[in-house]
Amino acid sequence: MRRIEFYFRETAAGIRRNGIMAFAAMSTAFIALFLFGLALIIAREINLVIEAVTGNVQVAVYLSDPVRPDTVTRLQTELQALPAVASVEYENKDEACARAKKLFESNPAITENVPCEVYPASFRVTLADTSQYGQITARLACEPDPTTHDITCSEPGVLKVLDFRDILDRLSAITRVLRNGVLFIAVVTLISATVLVANTLRMGMFARRKEIGIMRLVGATNWRIRVPFLIEGLVEALVGAALAIITLFLVKVFVVDQLRGRIVWLPLIRNGDVLAITPWILIAAAGVAIVAGTIGIRRFLDV
């Protein structure tokens, strides 16, 4: 208990004494961790969009009403038998309705006014080889309709086929560029945050070299000497993390929530999504503190 008190008193004194450096370290950690969180949130948002637009499948085969069970069984077996097809999942009308309700839950105008019957049942197809998509349209005898861009099929029981490959490719390209771009900036700033925290610790140790000298002389252990500095690094990184998390929530409330409902089909991240990435931010902060601590106090490892 007393030891813990000692460590925290030393840490507080260290941060106070080293105010400007500590501030620089904390604010850089904050920006780095914010960008890191932003990259994770962008990835989540785009996944939501992909989910909304495609239901996470590459090809959807919609069935015409009324759906006959024997047609479902027959078509599922036949689609599954195609070499280009990796998996086929059947989604009945109730499931389709439930998914749509969830997708548009922030738009009661849609969920309340559109009856469940209009959502068609479908096969949701994942392709083993996306370039062999033609096998499906050929098997179902589908032709693109030049006026509506829908692909209509003459196979009995099949309403139409929707090909999401192109849109998936584009969305994942956008994801890659956006997420990796932000992630790259985040990594660079995380590195500078680490260096700054390490430098703060080093300057703190230098400012207190006389005290450290006396501690050694009277027989304080290495850990007794170092732990306050390690805690100092951890506190700086965690303050940065806390600010980053708060700012991400503010961005969600003041930017994302303002967009909600403006674009009907566009699903947006929710508080839960921001909450879900906070552990990663904290882990990154701990990583910054550990690396900075190792670099920062290495010179003082010898007794």
Add this chain to the structure above:
Amino acid sequence: MISLQNVTKTYKNGVIALESVSIEIEKGEFVFVVGPSGSGKSTTLRLLLREEEPSTGEVFVAGKNVVRLSSLGGIPKLRRNIGCVFQDFKLLQDKTVFENVSFALEVIGKPKHVIDARVPEILDYVGLGEKLNNYPDELSGGEQQRVSIARACVNRPLVLLADEPTGNLDPNTSVDIMRLLDKVNKIGTTVVMATHDQAIVDAMRKRVIELDRGKVVRDQSRGVYS
């Protein structure tokens, strides 16, 4: 208590600080180490503290071979048994007299009740019982050195190493400090003091070990400076 056996210390730059030095010091002795600058006095003290390792030979303090101690636990434990006093006092200016002394106990993890009991006791012992809450810059040189002796002794060390403790003090104050060191010695602490101060060595008539260019040239009980 202290034993140097055939110790040679060569620094990285080739300077030979000690050459085949053997010294035995018994428990409770008071020993002056004298000699000109560069004769190896400070190196000897640094070897005892395990701030340096001997190039060859063995160093024993309180029955422990200090070369074999680990930096994780052994060296700190050794240093808890050795008090140190320096020419420049090495006090922390932003701490009071009480805090300077309690710091030494705090950083080795002594509980608060021990600190609260021992610190006033030792400060009283060195004659600073009234100045607990003063800062070092409010004290005279002699008083500052008393604080540093209190800090060195508060953990009841077996050995007190003093490196020129009177080097910054006028002759009268020096005598007071020597009385105090003598008093510390009388309660059983082994005292090893490196010094240039001829008057003090001559007045005290203690054992004198004279070093010159890294060698013991004289080891005399009840000796004088030269």
